[in-house]
Amino acid sequence: MPTMHLLSSDKRLPSRPGLYVGCQLAGWGTWTLVYLGLLFAQGEVLVDGKAINRQPGPKDIALVLAVNCIGLLVTHGYRAFIHRRGWSQLSPKALLPRIAGASLVLGTVWTAVAWPLVHVFMGRTEETVQINPATVTLYSVFNGAVLLFGWSALYFGYHIFESYRRSEIDRWQLQSTAKEAELQALKSQVNPHFIFNSLNSLRALIDENPAQARDAVTRLANLLRYSLKAGQLETVPLEDELRIVDDYLALEQVRHEDRLRVRVTVSPEAAAAPVPPMLVQTLVENSVKYGIARRREGGEVAIEARCTADRLLLRITNPGSLSSAGGSTGLGLRNAAQRLRLIFGERARLQVAEESPGLVVAAVELPLAPVLPAASAPRAVSSVP
């Protein structure tokens, strides 16, 4: 369990002296009172493990207090030992035999220290003489061990619970950080294959058609700048995104020439609708990759956008079939879907389907309303209990 501390650099639990002292005094105090209460209630005195019928006197009370004070000191030393050996890092399975062993050893120590006291206080009474000292010692050690085992159970029980709680918090923190990082990574993805192919075409174009080459450089710069900036924005107006898509398609046209044809239909009210940056770009890139680049005859990529009362409807179509998208890992689409989920929760839809034979359609539905803050980048975890 303690191994769940994924984020904290210091794996040890913080020491809290105030809490510890309070618990020790309260615990031992209660135990002593209960013990004394029992003595008075039963009208018996335990002398060296043997009950004798008489009312406890001040001597008896002092003895109980003294023995329990020694117990407190023994457990205090025990705690220092636990700290030094880092037992709070151990799993319960590794801990149990150690606790049992420690309880036995400390029970012996306790008895050894308390033994002379008993004699100082009690003197040699006729009762004690009659009892076998070995039996008395064993009885005392066993009693002490049981008590210390109980003490250990409380001590480690608290620590295990505390470390579990902290690991829960750490896990939350980690999850939210991972989510944030993921969102960043998903936002800015221009396919490197595309970039290098474009640069290659550009090299040829510089000699062949310098004006077109200059234009292509500008468009590539626009696209790269936009994709870098996309990491900082939750959504952009659709028209901004489409300007970049236009740059992208112009660059693909440099490569594929007349094999790539483009049709864009956008209603005026859709132009201002908020979309996650690089979303349309990713879908169009997919269309070109599977619908155009893989087909000798090429084809047309169509982009359509319109609005209903509260939703933006986007359609990106290309020739081809879903089954022929061999080698596709669907990574681009999965990323796009994941991004929509992170930003809009359940209110967005993304679907890719072969609508009619030979025509693949990516359909997106987004809410027109502003993004819910709760669904956006996860907050820091200060509010987690």
Added chain:
Amino acid sequence: MKALLIDDERLARSELRRLLAAHPQIEIAGEAADADAARERIAQLKPDLLFLDVQMPGEDGFALLESLEAPLPQVIFATAFDEFAVKAFEFNALDYLLKPVDPARLAAALAKLESVSAPDAPAGDAAAHTERLQAQDKVFVRQGERCWFVEVRTIRLLESEGNYTRVHFDGAQPLLFRSLNAMEARLDGRMFFRANRRQVVNLEWVETIEPWFSGGLLVHIKGGPRVELSRRQAQAFREQMSL
């Protein structure tokens, strides 16, 4: 040296053409925009060298190579950043250029190629063995994400697996989409020996030979498996080896 440029993008081909202008020893015999056109041009022009794009519409560059009859021309791949392709190349000696092509890198690839292809088969022998693969000829094998350009002399053993042949060479034994009989017909009989129905061994890789049951032989191949020869094959083997 006759070269064929294979790339689906016209500009990529024209860029390569421009880069190759600095290397007059390379004569550009033609261009092809896809695998089908490439096969046609290869049959017709018999180029010594292919500049080959990996990603093309229809069949990709690897599939084209797989479909070609050995001996293959020399091949230099040209690809834009593509993790998959680059990973495939890392396993073997295939040369590849990353687009946009660095002129210095191209010069290095061509220099390397010339140093390899310099010793040619003796002129008189050439006619008799044009259909047979020579020791330095290469076979292209692809399995999953890995691909190899295997020099015939490094092949230790060929094993029949139905319509396929398992090719054993340095630490790998991928399947080749050719039957063992078809492969054997292309191999030089002085180098490769038909040990039994399932196996053809490269004699240059034979390490030890032991007598085996009923007049047969057991042949150990360097770093490879053991191959059993029947009595009849053992007889033929002894005759061939005693030369």
